[in-house]
Amino acid sequence: MEKYSRYVRLPLSGISMVLEDLDKGGSKPVDPFLLQKMKKGIFKNTGVFAPTYIPSRLIGRDQEILNIGNIIGPALDGEHPHNAFVYGKTGVGKSVVTKYVLLNLAEQLEGIENNVKSVFINCRQINTPIKIIKKICNIIAPNVEIPPTGLATSEYYARLWKILNDFNGITIIVLDEVDKVENDSILYNLTRAEENLDLITGCLSVLCISNDLGYKARLDVRTLSSFGIREVIFSPYDANQLGDILEDRAKEGFNEKALGDEVIPLCAAFAAQEHGDARRAIELLECAGELAVGRKSDKVQEEDVRGAEIKIETDRFMETIRTLPTQQKAVLSAIVSSDARELDTDRIYIDYREVVKRLDLDTLSKIRVSILISELDMLGLIDARVMSRGRYGRVRLVRPVISKEKTLRVLEEDYRFNLMAE
Numbered sequence: 001m002e003k004y005s006r007y008v009r010l011p012l013s014g015i016s017m018v019l020e021d022l023d024k025g026g027s028k029p030v031d032p033f034l035l036q037k038m039k040k041g042i043f044k045n046t047g048v049f050a051p052t053y054i055p056s057r058l059i060g061r062d063q064e065i066l067n068i069g070n071i072i073g074p075a076l077d078g079e080h081p082h083n084a085f086v087y088g089k090t091g092v093g094k095s096v097v098t099k100y101v102l103l104n105l106a107e108q109l110e111g112i113e114n115n116v117k118s119v120f121i122n123c124r125q126i127n128t129p130i131k132i133i134k135k136i137c138n139i140i141a142p143n144v145e146i147p148p149t150g151l152a153t154s155e156y157y158a159r160l161w162k163i164l165n166d167f168n169g170i171t172i173i174v175l176d177e178v179d180k181v182e183n184d185s186i187l188y189n190l191t192r193a194e195e196n197l198d199l200i201t202g203c204l205s206v207l208c209i210s211n212d213l214g215y216k217a218r219l220d221v222r223t224l225s226s227f228g229i230r231e232v233i234f235s236p237y238d239a240n241q242l243g244d245i246l247e248d249r250a251k252e253g254f255n256e257k258a259l260g261d262e263v264i265p266l267c268a269a270f271a272a273q274e275h276g277d278a279r280r281a282i283e284l285l286e287c288a289g290e291l292a293v294g295r296k297s298d299k300v301q302e303e304d305v306r307g308a309e310i311k312i313e314t315d316r317f318m319e320t321i322r323t324l325p326t327q328q329k330a331v332l333s334a335i336v337s338s339d340a341r342e343l344d345t346d347r348i349y350i351d352y353r354e355v356v357k358r359l360d361l362d363t364l365s366k367i368r369v370s371i372l373i374s375e376l377d378m379l380g381l382i383d384a385r386v387m388s389r390g391r392y393g394r395v396r397l398v399r400p401v402i403s404k405e406k407t408l409r410v411l412e413e414d415y416r417f418n419l420m421a422e
């Protein structure tokens with residue numbers, strides 16, 4: 001530490017001195033931008049790996065494109081588009097295909113007199129009825145000022161209906177990740193606006209996208225009935241389709257010959273195991289490229305893909321740990337802090353009580369802790385198995401999945417756990 005602090009603490013005017021010192025020693029200072037320069041050797045355009053990027057070709061989704069086109073297609077002829085649900089697991093192309101169809105609609109309407117507007121809303125960020133209303137108002141009537149806060153919800157709705165009635169056109173609203181909306185009354189109000197005479201001129205259609213297959217079942221029956229039976233289901237990609245998606249992305253994102261032969265097939269195979277998730281496949285490919293840069297290599301190899309798989313998996317676990325509630329962190333802390341390879345629930349409970357005592361938290365009952373253990377198991381952070389002890393009944397044995405050091409490091413980001421470590 002001593003060695004480096006000499007340089008770090010130097011005022012700006014002192015930098016030349018440091019460089020001179022290094023020169024005198026005859027050794028060349030390392031180029032701080034070496035990796036950035038190496039990156040250019042591998043990557044042509046990292047923008048194509050961004051979640052917002054829409055590729056020029058969509059692989060294996062012709063039927064889904066046609067189905068969504070069929071739902072919003074009436075708008076092309078000035079007619080009422082339909083309401084519908086779009087379903088499928090994560091990373092199977094629901095968002096990108098829907099955006100592609102909307103862009104296509106805009107292209108086909110270009111130059112033709114029309115009164116169609118579409119609003120694409122990501123409900124992960126815009127997750128309350130008021131925020132959604134404001135977003136719609138903003139797209140349909142950008143010049144009309146809507147107060148960011150301070151109005152009653154009914155007033156926000158009144159402003160929305162006024163804007164839509166004044167627009168007097170066809171409005172298509174896409175609610176992506178709709179299951180993240182805090183209050184689904186907005187769905188009812190939007191889909192029933194015409195029937196309830198809130199919308200007297202023009203029309204409104206709502207397309208909901210979700211990867212939560214149980215979402216629909218949780219909706220109010222009246223809301224559900226406004227959607228009718230229209231839905232588009234996206235199935236997972238197989239390894240060949242993932243391979244084609246990656247080939248296209250690689251052509252745009254990587255320099256020629258930057259990828260070893262095994263790289264794309266391996267990324268595709270890993271992602272196919274993960275329920276055919278294209279996002280995962282693309283993420284793996286980009287991460288493998290970054291690891292190759294980190295090795296100062298000019299070619300991405302199989303080892304980089306394997307490294308990327310481990311890195312992404314670990315990062316995902318770390319993020320899950322970060323967002324755990326405090327009591328669950330306490331249970332996890334009790335599990336990973338032990339040096340035993342496997343722990344039974346009695347032992348975990350004893351250690352857990354120690355942890356909460358030191359953290360000055362409430363002590364939950366053994367049954368509650370047992371439920372928290374099951375949840376940690378479901379999140380994949382621990383591995384729990386039930387073992388029979390003959391006439392003594394059954395015991396649940398638990399072992400951590402991620403290393404003690406890594407888990408504790410993340411837990412200690414939470415100041416309470418950090419104090420405990422001191």
Ligand SMILES: Nc1ncnc2c1ncn2[C@@H]1O[C@H](COP(=O)(O)OP(=O)(O)OP(=O)(O)O)[C@@H](O)[C@H]1O
Pocket residue numbers: 050051053054055057058059060061088089090091092093094095096097177210211245278279282
């Ligand atoms: N058929 C395809 N062709 C090319 N790229 C695709 C295709 N399907 C998906 N992708 C790419 O995979 C990534 C994930 O796709 P998308 O965001 O549409 O998934 P999703 O189904 O909406 O997932 P989630 O439910 O998590 O929101 C994006 O980068 C997208 O560009």
Ligand SMILES: [Mg+2]
Pocket residue numbers: 094095096176177
């Ligand atoms: Mg999506």
